[in-house]
Amino acid sequence: MTAAQSLDGDFLALADPYRRELLAHCYRMMGSLHDAEDQMQETFIRAWRGYDGYQQQASLRTWLYKIATNTCLTALQSKSKRPLPSGLGAPDSDPTADLVERHEVPWLGPLPNRLIDDDANDPATVVTSRESVRLAFIAALQHLPARQRAVLVLRDVLQWKASEVAAALGTTTTAVNSLLQRARAQLELATPTADSLVEPESPEERELLDRYVAAFEDYDIDAIVELFTKDAVWEMPPFDGWYRGGASIGTLISGNCPAKGPGDMRLVPTAANGQPALGLYMRGEDGVHRPFQLHVLDVTADGVSHVVCFFDVDLFEKFGLSETPPA
Incomplete structure (x- = not known):
């Protein structure tokens, strides 16, 4: 076995267990399964290329999330937000009026549970948190600028420390706290309450x-x-x-x-x-x-x-x- 083949095997064996939760993370950032799959693939390519220089100063999971987040931020520079029709700003519609299709709008898409469910049920893995992938939450994230979106997901979904987020995004803790404050305020306006939802599978x-x-x-x-x-x-x-x-x-x-x-x-x-x-x-x-x-x-x-x-x-x-x- 060559050194390159050994590297390939080591990287895939260590990184593959994080595939499902990284897909969920990319979906939160992108609002589309297709885009999330593209960015997750790009994340694994970048991580594989840089794995021989990985210094283990952070856990592999943290390192992969850093790459995934920045990969998504790069992709979002050339993409529009993905709304639902109710997020376009128009009042509710007349049900007797003609239907109008808008194929030019990059609509928000759904995420199959089967692609992100984690049978291991590891408490450290947030992929199974229903609230973090609910359609209303993902739609609300679309109202946020990309960096605010990234900070809110890393802090409030993944529960990273502000210093960890700052290191991942190449900014300061002060900037992270400011972005988080603005993101939370915007999200509070855009997110409906989920308090009355019945328990799944009840x-x-x-x-x-x-x-x-x-x-x-x-x-x-x-x-x-x-x-x-x-x-x-x-x-x-x-x-x-x-x-x-x-x-x-x-x-x-x-x-x-x-x-x-x-x-x-x-x-x-x-x-x-x-x-x-x-x-x-x-x-x-x-x-x-x-x-x-x-x-x-x-x-x-x-x-x-x-x-x-x-x-x-x-x-x-x-x-x-x-x-x-x-x-």
Whole structure:
């Protein structure tokens, strides 16, 4: 075995256990699974190239996070923020108006739980923290300038000391504290409270999700309306509108959904961003159900408070969902 081959093996054996949490970190920074995967790959390339000079002055995990953060910051210099429709600054939309697609907008994307779940459940690993990858939190991060975003994630998600963040970003502790203060203030304005969300995989959540699936598969608009809280939000990039309240959501669906009756839609459970999600398949004229939307839900004790419907059917493969629903 050559020295280079030995280096390759040593680096990959030591770095690979951090792959999932680094992907989650890059996703928090980038707001897109595709971009996160690109930056994680770039992180591993840079780390591999520099591994023979790694002096172990910091842990390997800390060193990899430093590289990943700066890799993302470099990439963000040439990228726009990734919003959801409700983050564009417009008021909620008329559900009877025409839908407008905005493919030029680099929309926020979902993150499959299956790519970041850590079976080891190591307390030192924050990847399994649901709050740190929730869609609302990632959307709120998009309101922050890139360096503020990096400081807030390193300090409040990863729990790094201000001096560690300063060393990673090549700045001072004073600058880090200033950036963090501004980031927290901005985030407080942009982030909805998660206090009322029901416990994941609890009986309450399962019961409501069962009702959600039944209402859509039966194409029962009245039952769909009853699922939502008073101020529930429905949005569906790449369409730029967003809709508030069960009645408005019901009107939108009844006026635009291609389903004609019961059985036209099939929903298959999955998970995204530490939240319940559902792959929706629509029956075509040939009688075959095919991928149509991915729903990511906020579930509260009072009902569904937020749904983001992603029309990117390429996501189904990322989520481990098949081309057609199970029999």
